[in-house]
Amino acid sequence: WSGAKKVVEVGTLFGYSTLWMARGLGEEGHIITLEKDPERHEAAKNHFKAIPEEKKVSFLCGDAENLLKEISSQGPFDFVFIDANKGAYLKYLDWAEENVQPGGFIVGDNTFLFGGVYSDQKNKRWGKAQVQAMKDFNHRLSDTTKYQSCLIPTLEGMTVARLKK
16 A cells, blocks of 8 residues: 555546555545546446445546646645556656656556557557557656656556656
8 A cells, every 4th residue: 555545547447447446545545537438437437336435536527638637736646547548648647747746656557558569560459659659658657867667567568657756
């Protein structure tokens, strides 16, 4: 447990990651989770009905870039989990760098794009722009002057970075 109390999740999908993060928070912890797709947003909210973690989560629906601007005043945040539009990871990182407090975490999911980042083979799922954005995202989080970080080497990849104090 990192001691995080204020968490932002960019990309709710159906709320699976949201649930596990909520379970890891203390009683005072809270997650603001952002989902662009209205159907997924509603499905995630419905999954949380009648479970104790529901009170720890605020579900927001809309474009993440706009919603992030709206919630900035609620920061600084302790933890940002990014798992949304892969081509926009750098924009989400820009926001996170401004809104995560020193010692806080920025975590990016799918940062290997299921092999697309390190394979020379053309990947049908990911375009060149998405692959380059993810390479740049990982490179920025590897900056040892700003972060302590690691890239977890699964097929999907997960980059975990702690903003230095």
